[in-house]
Amino acid sequence: MRAQFVLSEIGVGLRRNLTMTFAVVVSVALSLALFGGSLLMSDQVSTMKGYWYDKVNVSIFLCNKSDAESDPKCAKGAVTAEQKDQIKSDLGKMAVVEKVSYESSDQAYKHYKEQFGDSPLASSLTPDQMQESYRIKLKDPQKYQVIATAFDGRAGVQSVQDQKGILDNLFGLLNGMNWAARAVMAMMLVVALMLIVNTVRVSAFSRRRETGIMRLVGASGFYIQAPFIMEAAVAGLIGGGVACGFLLVARYFIIDHGLALSQKLNLINFIGWDAVLTKLPLILATSLLMPALAAFFALRKYLKV
């Protein structure tokens, strides 16, 4: 009896306030989709970080003959075999270094050819012009500075380059976008909460006759408030469901099909379905609890028991 009674009250309430209910559903859906999107974005960034940081090297470029003429850092002339050996053994002694590999100018030329193919610039290059280099893999990619201070400016070294610096710019950009998404989400959330409070208020007002009579005959506060709270929770849950749908569809069309970034940018590791699926329970729970709490607090003000 009780459950049936409460359910019918919820249905009546939602239908009576159809436009408001719709507004609540849409705003909850949008804010939670943004919420989920920003969570996934963080996941994506850390996936990429893990993938790329694993691959990034610190490179020590050595002076070749043409550098010796043009670059002031190589004023002492092209690198000598002794200097190379010294660098190699010094690197071997450093605790932060995990692996060192040597790239000769011929190898560099080959890699360059592979990457840029028959572009006019590539065809004008000769192996002599390419630099020899040491590619160093660090145990901790953050420790680049140790290498830089040790080798920058040393005779025979043209420059020390950290690839992580380039990546960090990219991640910085992604993070910035992520924060922007969170800011929009926060505002949407405020909008959604205000809409819920207002919807509950209107709902309570339009049913003040019923609630007044309920009070008179001794209905408990919970019993009077439950239909309103559940109304908000149901509307929120529908919004949450829509938000989950958005995320699944977005994952599908952006990464796998449609935009198909996974095929176009095959150097990037994308988040998998599991990352999306694990966010859904959180979103659904939020969509249920947040409006219910908002309604609860709104009722304390607008529905005297």
Add this chain to the structure above:
Amino acid sequence: MIRFDSVSKVYPKQTRPALRDVTLEVERGEFVFLVGSSGSGKSTFLRLILREERTSQGQVHVLGKDLARLSNWKVPQMRRQLGTVFQDFRLLPNKTVSENVAFAQEVIGKSRGEIRKSVPQVLDLVGLGGKEDRMPGELSGGEQQRVAIARAFVNRPKLLIADEPTGNLDPQTSVGIMKLLDRINRTGTTVLMATHDQNIVDQMRKRVIELEQGRLVRDQARGVYGYQH
């Protein structure tokens, strides 16, 4: 049943108290009229009993409980032992007569079987047998008030509070309502009725409590409406 101990009530932002130092007691099974002109404090008196308001000073005991000490969440329990009837009936217009009465039982979680048994019973008692499926809008004022009384009485309260129950009714219909309230009183239910209806008070010859500007000015067993009339 009801006890007021030096009760005063001042509403916020008002300097004149709505009730001043009222002390009285209503015993179990009594029938009491509460009279007084508009603004004399009758409504405040009833609202204090229903604990829609709290006293500024003094204590109100209803059914043996000190309402000041009653925590908010226990108030509904207390109200279930009271029945209330109002001048404007307060029926739900989109529910039938029996649904309106059943509402009072659904809301406090009575079982379907209990409701099915007690609703026709109480409708018979108030003389509305056969009109269970009518809508309130199809009924006369007197019949609507009977529905309201049925709803107030269906949970068998120990105390029935009626705020000008005949205020919207013609004299003949009012008599019918009074007979009904009298019959309910004879089942042992205490009845407290606020009214402006001089004829009714004079005919019934019950206890009369009169308020004037928030003071208790008369408490008379077997009284009449007022000396000045």
